[in-house]
Amino acid sequence: MAATTPKLVVERASRAFDDAPALAPTSLAVAAGEFVSLVGPSGCGKSTLFNVVSGLLAPDAGRVLIDGADATGRPGSVGYMLQKDLLAPWRTVLGNIVLGAALTRGVTAADRAEAAALAVRHGLGGYLDHYPHALSGGMRQRVALLRTLATGRDLLLLDEPFGALDAQTRLGMQRWLLEVRAQTGSTVLFITHDVDEAIFLSDRILVMGPRPGAIVDELAVDLPRPRTLAMATAPAAVEAKRRILATLHGEAAT
Amino acid sequence: MSRSTSRAILIPLASVALVFLAWALIIRLFAVDSFVAPSPLEALGAVREDWGVLWPLALRTLEETVYGFAAGAALGFVLAVLMSQARLVRDLVYPVLVGSQAVPIIAIAAPLVILLGFGILPKIVIVAWIVFFPVAVSVLDGLARVDGDLLALARAMGGSRWRVFRVIRLPATVGPLFSGLKIGATYAVTGAVIGELVASTGGSLAGYQRQANSSLDTAAVWGSTLLMTAIGIGWFLLVVGAERLATPWRTRSTRRRLGFGASRRTTTDPGDAP
Numbered sequence: 229m230a231a232t233t234p235k236l237v238v239e240r241a242s243r244a245f246d247d248a249p250a251l252a253p254t255s256l257a258v259a260a261g262e263f264v265s266l267v268g269p270s271g272c273g274k275s276t277l278f279n280v281v282s283g284l285l286a287p288d289a290g291r292v293l294i295d296g297a298d299a300t301g302r303p304g305s306v307g308y309m310l311q312k313d314l315l316a317p318w319r320t321v322l323g324n325i326v327l328g329a330a331l332t333r334g335v336t337a338a339d340r341a342e343a344a345a346l347a348v349r350h351g352l353g354g355y356l357d358h359y360p361h362a363l364s365g366g367m368r369q370r371v372a373l374l375r376t377l378a379t380g381r382d383l384l385l386l387d388e389p390f391g392a393l394d395a396q397t398r399l400g401m402q403r404w405l406l407e408v409r410a411q412t413g414s415t416v417l418f419i420t421h422d423v424d425e426a427i428f429l430s431d432r433i434l435v436m437g438p439r440p441g442a443i444v445d446e447l448a449v450d451l452p453r454p455r456t457l458a459m460a461t462a463p464a465a466v467e468a469k470r471r472i473l474a475t476l477h478g479e480a481a482t
Numbered sequence: 483m484s485r486s487t488s489r490a491i492l493i494p495l496a497s498v499a500l501v502f503l504a505w506a507l508i509i510r511l512f513a514v515d516s517f518v519a520p521s522p523l524e525a526l527g528a529v530r531e532d533w534g535v536l537w538p539l540a541l542r543t544l545e546e547t548v549y550g551f552a553a554g555a556a557l558g559f560v561l562a563v564l565m566s567q568a569r570l571v572r573d574l575v576y577p578v579l580v581g582s583q584a585v586p587i588i589a590i591a592a593p594l595v596i597l598l599g600f601g602i603l604p605k606i607v608i609v610a611w612i613v614f615f616p617v618a619v620s621v622l623d624g625l626a627r628v629d630g631d632l633l634a635l636a637r638a639m640g641g642s643r644w645r646v647f648r649v650i651r652l653p654a655t656v657g658p659l660f661s662g663l664k665i666g667a668t669y670a671v672t673g674a675v676i677g678e679l680v681a682s683t684g685g686s687l688a689g690y691q692r693q694a695n696s697s698l699d700t701a702a703v704w705g706s707t708l709l710m711t712a713i714g715i716g717w718f719l720l721v722v723g724a725e726r727l728a729t730p731w732r733t734r735s736t737r738r739r740l741g742f743g744a745s746r747r748t749t750t751d752p753g754d755a756p
Contacts, residue, residue, distance in 0.1 A: 359737070
């Protein structure tokens with residue numbers, strides 16, 4: 229594995245809806261195992277970029293490469309999770325975790341065993357037979373993430389996955405996500421408009437400007453892992469926050 | 483099987499009792515002659531007296547109801563699924579659906595009997611005619627209401643059109659299907675009785691009632707009406723019971739464990755990749 233291929237490359241992808249540009253030509257690369265966040269004002273094209281990367285939306289121009297192979301407009305090669313948990317209410321926790329297998333080839337006993345093991349490992353072992361309506365919002369998002377992991381895709385697209393949770397639950401979920409990722413080594417592209425969340429989670433942050441979206445700044449988060457809450461006030465975090473806010477709001481946030 | 487269960491049984495029973503009580507009071511208060519309208523006790527007494535005759539007739543009406551209901555439900559479901567697959571099919575079929583319900587059912591009954599004879603077939607067709615519509619509309623609605631983001635997620639997970647349909651869209655119709663079935667269940671007996679009325683050969687509940695009517699036996703007229711109503715209520719309750727079994731996620735917080743499922747829990751340790 230000399231000169232490692234990036235996990236994900238987006239090459240000058242752009243997209244317009246009804247002649248209104250939503251995404252200006254955008255390029256980015258994410259290395260294998262990297263955690264990259266995309267921060268920007270609402271309506272800046274983050275979700276358009278996400279749909280392009282997931283293959284659900286074909287860009288007007290440009291390419292998406294996953295592991296060096298062209299995946300433009302071709303869904304099925306990334307794990308995908310939204311703010312809404314989108315759990316199937318008629319499926320149990322276990323049934324939801326194996327949804328990917330059900331959708332692609334049929335669920336086997338091995339899939340179930342693996343899904344159960346995954347749930348046990350990440351603290352959901354006691355809920356395998358629960359229906360989603362019996363779980364709290366945070367628990368449902370955990371199930372949604374495990375469902376994404378169980379597809380075996382090692383590139384995860386997370387679109388504001390904790391956006392609908394209260395601050396306390398959200399913090400717990402962020403730490404849980406980091407624990408999960410430390411074990412799986414997944415590559416993550418994470419959308420948020422919460423700057424603190426981006427700093428706490430990411431190796432690198434891409435800042436998008438207003439519509440039509442384009443990446444206007446990029447910075448590495450110079451904090452060691454595992455991350456702790458105390459790091460939120462470390463000089464590197466404070467400096468990163470200052471710089472992102474200044475970029476987002478076009479003024480020096482002193 | 484606690485307070486909530488007994489409440490779920492006792493309160494509806496109480497409401498039935500109240501209806502009968504009001505009926506009895508009206509008869510008593512206005513001193514209605516029993517040739518004009520019987521008291522509830524007289525009506526029930528007429529049923530009991532003639533039970534030997536009524537019971538087989540009730541079974542026949544139930545049979546017509548069940549077959550017609552099953553045929554109508556199947557037709558409605560298949561139509562809804564076909565309509566959901568192609569806009570052209572939907573736009574072609576929808577006016578026919580609405581038109582079929584605009585036809586007064588009592589008016590179509592006579593031509594159907596001429597066409598299909600005096601047997602059970604015209605009754606089944608009439609019941610199906612009534613039942614398929616709410617089922618088709620509910621299921622079509624349910625299919626259209628599946629969360630677009632969930633469908634996008636399913637595609638992003640690599641689901642083919644057929645798999646997405648089977649794993650996401652189809653299970654999502656179970657709830658709406660039962661909404662349609664419950665509406666159909668209450669009307670189904672009406673359809674069977676209309677069929678019996680038009681094709682009356684005597685051997686039916688409707689025929690019995692007509693005969694009682696012409697001999698001014700009002701207690702038997704009301705009694706047989708009560709029996710028809712009871713069949714409708716019974717069928718409705720069966721559908722509700724089936725709904726509870728088919729949609730456990732609506733009433734339970736965990737899946738009921740069947741015997742063979744227990745082995746699943748023990749398979750949590752080995753076999754996962756590091």
